[in-house]
Amino acid sequence: MMPSTELLAAARRARERAYAPYSQFHVGAAVETEEGAIVTGCNVENASYGLSICAERVALTRAVAEGHRAFRAIAIAGPEGVETPPCGACRQFMAEFNDGMRVSFTSSDGVIETTLEKLLPHAFGDFRANV
Numbered sequence: 001m002m003p004s005t006e007l008l009a010a011a012r013r014a015r016e017r018a019y020a021p022y023s024q025f026h027v028g029a030a031v032e033t034e035e036g037a038i039v040t041g042c043n044v045e046n047a048s049y050g051l052s053i054c055a056e057r058v059a060l061t062r063a064v065a066e067g068h069r070a071f072r073a074i075a076i077a078g079p080e081g082v083e084t085p086p087c088g089a090c091r092q093f094m095a096e097f098n099d100g101m102r103v104s105f106t107s108s109d110g111v112i113e114t115t116l117e118k119l120l121p122h123a124f125g126d127f128r129a130n131v
Helices: 004-015 055-065 088-095
Strands: 028-033 038-042 071-077 102-107 110-115
Touching (some): 004 028, 004 038, 004 055, 004 071, 004 102, 028 055, 038 055, 055 071, 055 088
Antiparallel strands (some): 028 071, 102 110
């Protein structure tokens, strides 16, 4: 299992590639697969703001497109000094793959480390098929 500092460093590098011309709120994410691979993503905004996509979902969809289905951890890096936990949509999206996933995100006090289960205790979909 990768130390969260390495995963967070990958998320910070991904943040530099964010496309956020409207909010100027750049976010990067890095997900660690069960095999130990690291896949990154960044937020991508759109003039039709509802079509924007968060860094966490970009990282996970990219990982799925590369053939991964099981994830250990995710790190999210927002602007320095700003607490950037995953939004509700991202929490539910992450729960599809592992509701016990380790989650690290930047905050005004440094880094917060928790689990997805603590961030989303009653995830929708207890009926999910074992994938």
